[in-house]
Amino acid sequence: AQKITQTQPGMFVQEKEAVTLDCTYDTSDQSYGLFWYKQPSSGEMIFLIYQGSYDEQNATEGRYSLNFQKARKSANLVISASQLGDSAMYFCAMRYTWGGRRALTFGSGTRLQVQP
Amino acid sequence: NAGVTQTPKFQVLKTGQSMTLQCAQDMNHNSMYWYRQDPGMGLRLIYYSASEGTTDKGEVPNGYNVSRLNKREFSLRLESAAPSQTSVYFCASSPHTGTGGLGEQYFGPGTRLTVT
Numbered sequence: 001a002q003k004i005t006q007t008q009p010g011m012f013v014q015e016k017e018a019v020t021l022d023c024t025y026d027t028s029d030q031s032y033g034l035f036w037y038k039q040p041s042s043g044e045m046i047f048l049i050y051q052g053s054y055d056e057q058n059a060t061e062g063r064y065s066l067n068f069q070k071a072r073k074s075a076n077l078v079i080s081a082s083q084l085g086d087s088a089m090y091f092c093a094m095r096y097t098w099g100g101r102r103a104l105t106f107g108s109g110t111r112l113q114v115q116p
Numbered sequence: 117n118a119g120v121t122q123t124p125k126f127q128v129l130k131t132g133q134s135m136t137l138q139c140a141q142d143m144n145h146n147s148m149y150w151y152r153q154d155p156g157m158g159l160r161l162i163y164y165s166a167s168e169g170t171t172d173k174g175e176v177p178n179g180y181n182v183s184r185l186n187k188r189e190f191s192l193r194l195e196s197a198a199p200s201q202t203s204v205y206f207c208a209s210s211p212h213t214g215t216g217g218l219g220e221q222y223f224g225p226g227t228r229l230t231v232t
Contacts, residue, residue, distance in 0.1 A: 004158070033219055045159075045206060045223035052218070091158055095219040101166055102212070102219050103149065103174065106158030 002027045002096045004107035011112050013082045020067070021077040021110045023092030029053075033095035034075040035104065036066065040088040048090075051075055082114045118142055120224035122207050128230045129197040137192040137227050139207030147210040148190040149174075149221060150182060152203040159206060165190055197231045204228050 003026040013019040025034065036048045051059045051066045059066040067076040079086055089111050093104040120141045129135055141148065146167050151159035151174075161174030165184040179201060181193045190209075194201060208221040 009156075035220060037223075043204070043226050043228075045208075047220050047222065050218050050220060093158075101164060101172055102147070102210075103161050103164055104159075104219070104221060105161075105175075108156060108158050 002029075002032075002094055002105045004092050004094050004105055006092055006107035006110050008110045009108075011110055013079075013112065013114055015084060015114055015116050016081055018078060018080045019082055019112065021079070021090050021092075021112065023075045023077065023107060025073050025075060025092075025094050027073075027094065027096065029096060031097075034066070034068070035093040035095070036064070036075075036077045037091045037093060037106075038086075038088045039091065039109070045091070049077070079112075084114050084116060087112060087114045120207055120209055120222055122205075122224035122227050124227060125225065126228050128232065129194075130232055131198060133197050134193065134195050135197065136194075137205055137207075137229075138189070139191065139224060140189045141207075141209040141222075141224075142188065143209060143211065143222065144187070145209035145211045145222075146187070147212065147221075148184065149208040149210070150180070150190070150192045151206045151208065152176065152201075153206060153226075154203050162192065162205075197229075199231045202229060202231045 032053045034051045038046045049061045065078045089109045092107045123138045150162040163182040205227045207224040210221045
């Protein structure tokens, strides 16, 4: 069974500082993908960044980077130079497959608050 | 492009009533999904459709039925609503099916359902 664990229910960060949101995962699959989504207070889910299990380099998308440590089964999200608009819930998710189908399993999320 | 749209945005039902949540996507995606999000939890998969005419149960399918009417539309029906079905419901779509591509999903804005 696949499982995503996010151990930080809430985080605070000062504007312009960097912050790391933790994510660990459990899977017996060799091929999988890891995602981060942002959910602002308006409620929509926004896809931020993706890391494949065979990707050797950490993924980056603008101010977002994914610190992928395969042996430790962790996929932490790093946000550099935090902005007030980064305040939101952040969900880590893992792609899994079964019988040719695929879906995502999500962690419980981390609420990030950026302070001026 | 509107992306993924959901109707209604809000709904209040009495126990035992039925209703259908509508979802449509205009991105020509093959795969579509229904999730529910309960307070303090990540999203849990209710049903999945890899293509028109096919559906599969997810993690929490009990009490729900789905219809993949065509490539664009995927509806979720509650036949006899229960208070335990109070939740926020998200529809999502993905351009990828099977094992190809990243498998990222794009989400609608959600439907907030309350069952009294």
